[in-house]
Amino acid sequence: MFEKILFATTATPACDHAAHVAFDLAKKYNSSLHLFHVFGLPSHGFGQQVTDVRTGKADDYGTRYVEAIKKELQEMYADEIGDNSDYQIESVIGVPHREVLRMARKENADLIVMGAHSRQEEPGATRYRSVVGSTMQRVAKGARCPVLIVSRPCTTCLWYFSNIIFGTDFSKASYSAFLFAYQLAKEIGSKLWLFHALDISAMHAGKTLEQDEIEAQIAKAKQKIKDTYVSQMTDYDNYEIDVLEGIPYVEILKYARAKNGDLIVMSHHTREVDPEQALLGSTVEQVVLRASCPVASVNRPDKVADLKLTPQADATESEGG
Amino acid sequence: MAEGKLCNRKTVDTKEYLNALLADKSGKQYYKEMEELDVDTDKLRTTLKASLKSRLRTWLEICAHCGMCADSCFLYLANNRDPEQVPSFKIQSTLGEIVKRKGNVDNKFMRMVMDTAWSKCTCCSRCGSFCPFGIDMGIMFGYLRGLCFSQGFVPWELKIGTGMHRIFRAQMDITSEDWVDTCEWMAEEYEDDWPGLAIPVDKVNADIMYTLNAREPKHYPEDIAEAAILFHLAGENWTVPSEGWEQTNLAMFAGDWAACKMQVESVYDAMNRLKPKRMVGTECGHAHRSTVIEGPYWAGLETGKTPVKSIHYVEWVAEALRTGKLKIDPAKKIKEPVTYQDSCNYIRNGGLKDISREIMSYIAEDFREMSPNREHNFCCGGGGGFNGIGRYRQQRNAGLQIKRQQILDTGAKLVISPCHNCWDAIRDMEEVFKDGIRWSFLKPLLINMVEVPEHLKPED
Amino acid sequence: MYEFLTGPAAIAASGIFFIGLIVRVIFYIRGLHWQMDRVTYTVNVSYGIKGALRSVIAWIFPFGSVGWRAKPGITFMFFIFHFGLLFTPLFLQAHNFLLKERWGFSLWTISDPAADLLTILTLVAAFFLVLRRIALAEVRILTSVYDYVLLAVTVAPFLTGLLAFHQVWNYHFWLMAHIICGEIMLICIPFTKLSHIVLFFCSRVQLGMDFGIKRGGMKGKGFAW
Structure with missing residues (x-):
């Protein structure tokens, strides 16, 4: 592997x-x-x-x-x-x-x-x-x-991991993270939690969202997870889909804790060149610092694309709000 | 005549010799051998006769000993106005003495000369602009370094540096393959964020041939990617040569004129081979000085110009911003107070003072001048090789105080420094004094500020 | 004695002075080397001339350059000293009278009281230059006996001339001393750093060309090097 x-x-x-x-x-x-x-x-x-x-x-x-x-x-x-x-x-x-x-x-x-x-x-x-x-x-x-x-003692060996959390923002990089999470879950037989956090703060700055609007967005995101990722999984049904609204890193941490996550897999991409600014704005860094389990960051398909999958055309398309 | 195994009058032309020097940690053995190194007085005398022409002779002779150069020297000011740091004294007591004694000097004297030439002068030539006779002691120290080098009295790091240039045609051990591979690597790493980004190698007839500092591929390849991104955004037809890409020249600091010639000729060969419209160099002062300003003379080009028109990075940036090839997002201009470090090599000795102000007018809202500035600005404190020589670390750190005070007086915490040496000196200054000063090249700042055309944005 | 000193000796001294200086300039120029000096003296000449003129003009006028402005005190003394050195002997009535008598021509002259004043100012400035040499550590370290000797050689004709003019003690003695000192000075000039009478221009022109042609003169506005 x-x-x-x-x-x-x-x-x-x-x-x-x-x-x-x-x-x-x-x-x-x-x-x-x-x-x-x-x-x-x-x-x-x-x-x-x-x-x-x-x-x-x-x-x-x-x-x-x-x-x-x-x-x-x-x-x-x-x-x-x-x-x-x-x-x-x-x-x-x-x-x-x-x-x-x-x-x-x-x-x-x-x-x-x-x-x-x-x-x-x-x-x-x-x-x-x-x-x-x-x-x-x-x-x-x-x-x-x-x-x-x-960052913390890993009590279970990786190959005994039972819960892998995949956090997605629907970016192209996230698709690579998904491939890794899926491949790993399948390989070691753990459950895959497909998770998306609806970033309400960034999406509609200054505007309070109505509850039903949020729910509509959640439903949309869930569908997108199905279309983008679940459709790519073969012979594998040990997964669950969840979408919550909030600040992404907080939600993913809460979710990982709730599900007894052994590993969080996500992508990390930011165009910030200035390291200081990037440091503050990074979800990955926040997750790494606070998570009680290891975190895998995957951004590129090079090493994870050898799954027998046909990449879906719209996998690269952004959610865009 | 006694010569050491490491410290001698020979030049470093083989990897074996270079590695032996590198293996001698901190140059301990090297400097020990130097204490036994005989001065070849005959050679010194003939060299003087052949190369000490009327300009330098006259300067040495007519110096009125008026001391008006004293206050112009940052090392004099930084060392509590030590009279021994008066530029005129420094050159008269070294080169002046050698000439007076017709080269008849001993080992101890030459070691003193070496220490003076590399730790009491950065060849910034500021004194030259304060001397009523126009005596440029920076130039004289450059000449003196050449004499020292020919006698084997040269700081360890610079002996290594010239060896690197002689063997690799770069100041660090980077082969052509390493370099081309680094270009590929950077294009690979950044193409996701900048679709279509490429670093074209050896493209003939491009508009721009870009040359740089070996430390960029060695330690900071992001800098290459950043240059590529900006050329890409500006829509330039550019290239880098697979050979002759190194613009810097430690041999100039060392006084190894033969190696200087080899180095600049490798770049000129690339120009002749690739026939670009012009060459743009990276944000480096001495690289520009050596390859663009002095280089043609070493190479014997009688026009005094490089084979194709060559400009400093700041000239390209100013032009790109002026013509709108690069557009600054007004909202992203630098809001905080910011100051600019005038590099001696391309401002005082290269005439680019107004170009840099033009850039600042496009990118900064609160630009603060240091005082003095432009052509009369003080050396950063690390020029002329001062930064890299371990033997003179204390002297270098002491010398940084003047620049530090200049920066603190502006009230700005951000210093834009499009020169590797100045950049290093200010970085080291922060390491020593911890004032919370930040320093930056133009490239990373510009990338954060420019408007990215729709068609060049990544898909997600 | 007087006849000899103002006749053959004066001719000899002036000859040495003029020929000596011309030779110095010739040797200076012959010793320039485009590649060794790293200045293309014969390419981009217009930039060279511009740089040279700027360099000379900025430094020949008081406070004309940043360097002069940086040190107003010494600049002031320095210019008074040099102004006196140059103008007093050239435009003194007595000198021009002699010139007319011996050579049949004379220059424009200044009045005797003006000459007196200039001479005294020159001597005062020289005194301050000496004081400065002694008082300031950064000048003291550069100073050798040679500097004092040259200053004495320069000042002696003025001091003796002043004493002679005012007929202090023995006019004839001071007059002879004055002529001898003057001739010694003329003879010394080409052989010592007093040759800067011409080499100042050579050096400034050279540096002006260096910067004008190579070091930035072709870019932007440049500065007075």
């Missing part, structure tokens, strides 16, 4: 849960695992000095430095590695999201696993948000394969 898994770690405890999932998955699916850490931010022009992402201290780049980091990673994840031999450790300097994406592309990874702080109040969360948070965000946006973000 995943031939190559790229585990992008910050080499801090924040990634321990993610490490567990990554190694577990690699074991289960016989994937080759790429343990990858971007340890230094380039700084000071063309100079050789880099800023260590963990300590914030400056040091000169050199082959020995890299070797030391690799050794540290080896030790850090010794327990997880165990007797697994199909793994590589790689550490580079660069802007983290860029290097993770570069590596994923170079290695043709089928899945990227990343960690995240679960709560903003945790020590270092601010730093996390500014550096690692935007890294997660940008990797999620740029990756051509699914990105699995694990």
